[in-house]
């Protein structure tokens with residue numbers, strides 16, 4: 256199925272490495288690279304699930320312009336922020352190519368020395384915010400909100416983006432790797448384990464994750480950690496809210512929906528997660544991958560439940576703008592096929608400044624110390640790729 260989803264375009268030979276800025280996205284064994292990105296589409300993605308929305312109309316016009324300019328199979332790529340009322344960062348590139356992703360090798364060049372780093376908020380403030388959230392849930396409909404932390408790093412010289420990307424891929428060969436040039440001089444870079452939606456024809460797949468436990472190098476400790484997660488009622492509850500929300504959002508959009516009764520365990524190199532594979536057959540005419548992504552985003556895996564109240568609580572407690580973190584990143588073609596993943600395990604790079612992000616789902620049974628450990632473990636994915644210990 257995977258091969259059929261890929262728009263085959265651009266027979267022109269492409270040099271192995273494109274000059275930056277470029278968009279790249281890897282999924283399984285396939286790597287999408289786009290360059291000559293043109294002017295970004297910055298319209299907000301609010302109501303982007305509706306075919307008549309400003310975003311969908313702008314995308315259709317951009318596809319028409321691309322066809323008129325001689326591109327037979329235009330493609331939309333880019334990222335939508337956590338707060339969909341903020342500007343999107345989307346492109347209809349002049350050139351793109353799908354290729355088999357070669358096995359990645361870790362970069363040879365080390366990053367420049369690290370001058371300083373800090374967590375925003377710090378450990379004490381984060382734990383206090385978890386406690387506040389837990390209090391806020393009492394006697395209220397609000398039962399989950401995702402709280403995040405930002406790690407600010409300053410290096411002695413500009414960070415080598417290609418080295419960072421190579422390390423990320425080498426360390427996380429099964430993740431969805433993404434690199435998105437942002438407005439200004441910054442680049443979003445990360446490797447997500449979470450598929451928001453893949454659409455091919457009238458077939459749809461979503462693979463939400465929620466509920467996490469740290470992995471260990473010792474196999475017995477690692478197995479114990481996985482077993483504790485599989486048996487944790489707190490994590491099952493946190494996960495079930497995500498699955499229920501996706502089921503609810505898909506109502507009216509599918510004629511067949513298959514959701515396993517129990518989540519299964521999945522892993523990255525750093526974490527175990529609870530995961531559910533949600534498969535659907537879409538009604539005809541099928542909504543596009545972009546419409547589906549806009550409908551499902553933000554799931555309670557990154558926001559909370561109920562969504563509006565959780566978003567408000569997050570805004571009142573997080574001392575920074577999430578921007579593209581916990582948004583969605585991916586691609587959609589003119590037939591409506593495409594793939595969007597949740598923008599997590601990521602950071603932004605602007606010359607020698609790096610901002611890394613990680614969040615954790617907070618519910619009534621959350622323990623502030625454990626949630627802090629969880630976000631620090633999640634930061635480890637990007638820190639290791641920068642050549643730094645957690």
Ligand SMILES: C=C(O[C@H]1C=CC=C(C(=O)O)[C@@H]1O)C(=O)O
Nearest residue numbers: 465466467556599613614615616
């Ligand atoms: C928000 C993040 O993770 C989400 C995805 C998987 C597990 C999660 C959790 O267990 O809290 C989060 O919902 C992040 O990695 O920054």
